[in-house]
Amino acid sequence: MSSRPPVTHQSPPAGLGRRSLLKALGGTALAGGAVAAAAPAAASVRADNVVADVIVIGAGYAGGTAARELSAQGLNVAVVEARDRIGGRIWTDTFAGKRIELGGGWLSPDHHLVAAEFSRYGLTNAADVIPTTSVMPGANGGFDRLLPQDANAHLGELFDQFFAGSETYFERPNDPRYRSDLLAQLDLLSFTDRINQLGLSDVDATWLHGYFAAYTGGDNTSRAMTSMAQWWALGGWNIEGWEKQTAFKPTAGMTKLLQKMLDASPRAKVYLNSPVTAVTSTSSGVQVRVGSNRLFTGRAAVLATPVNTWKKISFNPGLPAVHAAATSEGVGVGLATKLWIHLAGDVEAVYAMGTKSSALPLMIPQEALSGGGRLMIGFAGSSLNVSDATAVQKAVREYIPGATVVGYRAHEWGRDPYALGGWGLRRPGQLLRQLPGIQQPHGRIAFAGGDIASGWNGAFVEGAVETGLRAAQQVAALIN
Ligand SMILES: Cc1cc2nc3c(=O)[nH]c(=O)nc-3n(C[C@H](O)[C@H](O)[C@H](O)COP(=O)(O)OP(=O)(O)OC[C@H]3O[C@@H](n4cnc5c(N)ncnc54)[C@H](O)[C@@H]3O)c2cc1C
Structure with a gap:
């Protein structure tokens, strides 16, 4: 099974159906030198069964980091990936003649592990497009046009109130449990709970609800405000640090x-189109089943798939209680649909924030196109059917009256079988219940993934790299 295809529309909107842009399974491997395509299914004992020192499950940034580290230790690593591409929730592709990111797209100069990797491989970043106008909810139920610096300054004031106290309760932002003595009640608060504590004006409350809705997938009641308070702390407890989260875009794309x-890991071999269905662990090793009967056998494994997907894999013995609870509750947000929208004409660089029930709670300007028009990134609310081009155009016109959508591309991460959600955003209570237990190995299985990072948790490649490094160390200790 391939991941759910992205939704693509070109104008005229009416009459055009959805087009699958993914290749069929079993196609040529996409990644570099050490990548192999899955072989077709055969008899029960298969000639293509694989034996390696370590089996890494998932070729996202967490799995890739672990594989690189283990390969550097002289271990043979089999990286088993369900999709026909590497990258997972990072997905560099093209649309309207431009390179786009259907998953994560931005990096911060505060992402120190990623910055070190960039310099190691000679990669560079570029600044993102600066908005010229901010469209924000107004007092009359409509929208106001503001200078971006004025909108940011006011957002900063609201965030100062919302995250007040985080200098203390997240005194060490990379070690979020350092002051766990202060967190018992705070970690139970949802975004809505915290907004309700502040006694804000209606407009200010609408701003915060609208802003957070884009991150919570429209459900501000089911995610923990401490998850974002930690990001606020990691950025230095101010709006300037917060803004840095989207400061950079990698010049060569996020997957590069x-x-x-992986190219620098001669002992790591990637097997695409290889969905893992079962993991059996003994005191001496692991057996990983792909599909119905292909076996990968190793001395240890790294499980580097999104937490939300663990429940789809059969583990023997079963996962520990903390891991089982996390995958059953979910960490990745259920509604995480990112759109790339091509607007016609001379469109200014509008940044727009909606209300919590907006069809597009967030729209971010991207580059103007040389042939005319501009690209925009949007994040969909639950009321937007992204297969309906007319609805997408209507949603954009909330912010830019008269705008014409030439075409768009969308991916619904919540419906993607190998993500089952978007970026991670902890639920109330999960910080104290899950960390650090969820980072501990289970027999010969180590765990990795941005969803279980200590520092830049959930919505950052930085967190995935952090956990890949940790898992590689744990595996080395397990098998030596
Ligand atoms: C829309 C969106 C926007 C984001 N924005 C940003 C951003 O701007 N900046 C940023 O730094 N981060 C961003 N993120 C978060 C970032 O993408 C993730 O935190 C990071 O990519 C997670 O890496 P990972 O390796 O932990 O997981 P993934 O990237 O999800 O990798 C896991 C891999 O496991 C594979 N897999 C799943 N199930 C199986 C199975 N059964 N068998 C084999 N393989 C399997 C998947 O196919 C995938 O390749 C965003 C995420 C989304 C969805």
Whole structure:
């Protein structure tokens, strides 16, 4: 099974159906030198069964980092990936003649592990497009046009209130449990709970609800405000640090670094189109089943798939209680649909923030196109059907009246079978219940993934790299 195809529309909107842009399974391997395509299914004992020192499950940044580290230790690594590409929730592709990112797209100068990897492989970043106008909810139920610096300054004031106290309760932002003595009640608060504590004006409350809705997938009641308070702390407890989260875009695209890491790992071999269905662990090793009967056998494994997907894999013995609870509750947000929208004409660089029930709670300007028009990134609310081009155009016109959508591309991460959600955003109570237990190995299985990072948790490649490094160390200790 391939991942759910992205939704693509070109104008005229009416009459055009959805087009699958992914290749069929079993196609040529996409990644560099050490990549193999899955072979067709055969008899029960298969000639293409694989024996390696370590089996890494998932070729996203967490798995790729672990594989690179283990390969550098002289271990033979089999990286088993369900999709027909590497990258996972990072997905560099093209649309309207431009390179686009259907998953994560931005990096911060505060992402120190990623910055070190960039310099190691000679990669560079470029600044993102600067908005010229901010469209924000107004007092009359409509939208106001503001100078971006004025909108940011006011957002900063609201965030100061919302995250007040985080200098203390997240005194060490990379070690979020350092002051766990202060967190018992705070970690139970949802975004809505915290907004309700502040006694804000209606407009200010609408701003915060609208802003956070883009991150919570429209459900501000089910995610923990401490998850974002930690990001606020990691950025230095101010709006300038917060803004840095989206400061950079990699010049060669988000997937390039991962490709470089794997290319630099001669002992790591990537097997695409290889969905893992079962993991059996004994005191001396692991057996990983792909599909119905292909076996990968190793001395240890790294499980580097999104937490939300663990429940789809059969583990023997079963996962520990903390891991089982995390995958059953979910960490990746259920609604995480990112759109790339091509607007016609001379469109200014509008940044727009909606209300919590907007069809597009967030729209971010991207580059103007040389042939006319501009690209925009949007994040969909639950009321937007991204297969309906007319609805997408209507949603954009909330912010830019008269705008014409030439075409768009969308990916629904919540429906993607190998993500089952978007970026991670902890639920109330998960910080104290899950960390650090979820980072501990289970027999010969180590765990990795941005969803379980200590530092830049959930929505950052930085967190995935952090956990890949940790998992490689744990595996080395397990098998030596
Ligand atoms: C829309 C969106 C926007 C984001 N924006 C940003 C951003 O701007 N900046 C940023 O730094 N981060 C961003 N993120 C978060 C970032 O993409 C993730 O934190 C990071 O990519 C997670 O890496 P990972 O390796 O932990 O997981 P993944 O990238 O999800 O990798 C896991 C891999 O496991 C594979 N897999 C799943 N199930 C199986 C199975 N059964 N068998 C084999 N393989 C399997 C998957 O196919 C995938 O390749 C965003 C995420 C999304 C979805």
